[in-house]
Amino acid sequence: MTLLNNAIEAIQIGLEDFKSTDPRRASSALRNIFAGTLLLFKEKLSRLSPDDNSILIQQTIIPSLDDAGVLFFKGKGHKTVDVAQIKERFKNLGINTVKWNIFDEVNNLRNNVEHFYTEHEHTVVNEIVSKLFKIIRDFCVEQLHEEPAKLFGVETWNIFLETDEIYESEKDLSNKSLAEVDWKFDTVREAIFHIRCTSCHSDLIHVLSDNEYEPGKALTLLCKKCLSEFDIEEVLEDCIIEELAAECHIAAMDGGEDPYAECPECSKDTYIYEEMCCVNCGYQQPDIRCTVCHTPLDLEESYEGHLCSYHRYSMEKNQ
Ligand SMILES: [Zn+2]
Numbered sequence: 001m002t003l004l005n006n007a008i009e010a011i012q013i014g015l016e017d018f019k020s021t022d023p024r025r026a027s028s029a030l031r032n033i034f035a036g037t038l039l040l041f042k043e044k045l046s047r048l049s050p051d052d053n054s055i056l057i058q059q060t061i062i063p064s065l066d067d068a069g070v071l072f073f074k075g076k077g078h079k080t081v082d083v084a085q086i087k088e089r090f091k092n093l094g095i096n097t098v099k100w101n102i103f104d105e106v107n108n109l110r111n112n113v114e115h116f117y118t119e120h121e122h123t124v125v126n127e128i129v130s131k132l133f134k135i136i137r138d139f140c141v142e143q144l145h146e147e148p149a150k151l152f153g154v155e156t157w158n159i160f161l162e163t164d165e166i167y168e169s170e171k172d173l174s175n176k177s178l179a180e181v182d183w184k185f186d187t188v189r190e191a192i193f194h195i196r197c198t199s200c201h202s203d204l205i206h207v208l209s210d211n212e213y214e215p216g217k218a219l220t221l222l223c224k225k226c227l228s229e230f231d232i233e234e235v236l237e238d239c240i241i242e243e244l245a246a247e248c249h250i251a252a253m254d255g256g257e258d259p260y261a262e263c264p265e266c267s268k269d270t271y272i273y274e275e276m277c278c279v280n281c282g283y284q285q286p287d288i289r290c291t292v293c294h295t296p297l298d299l300e301e302s303y304e305g306h307l308c309s310y311h312r313y314s315m316e317k318n319q
Pocket residue numbers: 197198199200201202223224225226227228
């Protein structure tokens with residue numbers, strides 16, 4: 001029971017820190033809640049280990065023979081599994097409860113928190129707590145078969161519930177604000193939900209100015225957490241890259257074409273082939289062919305002029 005007890009204690013202490021009005025305790029809150037979450041994962045591995053020996057939480061497991069020549073496994077050294085290994089073991093053991101993309105997202109956010117929580121009183125701590133709450137809740141119910149409110153105590157559990165409710169309702173308003181804009185391009189409409197504040201990384205963003213997106217035209221966004229304002233141009237490229245990451249990955253594996261490229265006009269990675277233009281500056285590739293061999297020119301060639309790269313090269317060499 002010690003692993004589980006330690007997990008509960010870490011999460012309880014974390015939430016106490018979180019409720020404190022002293023912003024300096026924010027990072028300690030997150031450190032504790034994260035540590036507690038990992039301990040819950042280890043509790044599962046421990047429960048799955050044979051003979052109560054918790055061998056599955058050991059970083060290195062080696063096969064060995066006992067005196068009677070029977071094979072058994074033992075742990076080597078004192079190190080226990082890290083996040084990457086927990087992921088791997090869960091995968092091998094068919095445990096699919098944890099949404100690792102969300103876990104990784106908040107883990108990255110957490111690493112950033114220390115840089116800005118001193119500058120801004122409001123941080124993304126709420127979001128992290130809310131997202132971890134769901135991971136913890138689902139894991140307790142589905143994998144540990146424990147009732148979370150009972151496990152953590154009503155007081156602690158209520159902090160989780162409240163935080164989640166506040167974050168979700170703020171997130172709802174932000175989603176609505178973003179959905180009201182005519183984004184003009186399907187890719188932008190979908191990518192925009194990856195938006196984060198340029199100063200505090202919060203995802204509670206509202207649209208301030210007019211509700212129509214036009215490449216190259218200002219569109220002001222407001223962060224509801226730290227109240228800083230920024231223009232769509234500062235964040236659009238990141239949103240696009242994140243939105244199309246999976247597609248790029250598939251393209252790379254299948255040897256296909258990337259869904260986007262660096263725009264020759266504005267130099268951002270926002271030229272989307274499917275939209276047939278750069279969604280940041282509006283540049284459109286002219287439909288032209290090489291004047292010598294008549295092959296259709298690609299994005300860069302057509303920006304440079306009227307020759308394919310082969311004929312450009314041979315022309316430059318002859319001059
Ligand atoms: Zn912000």
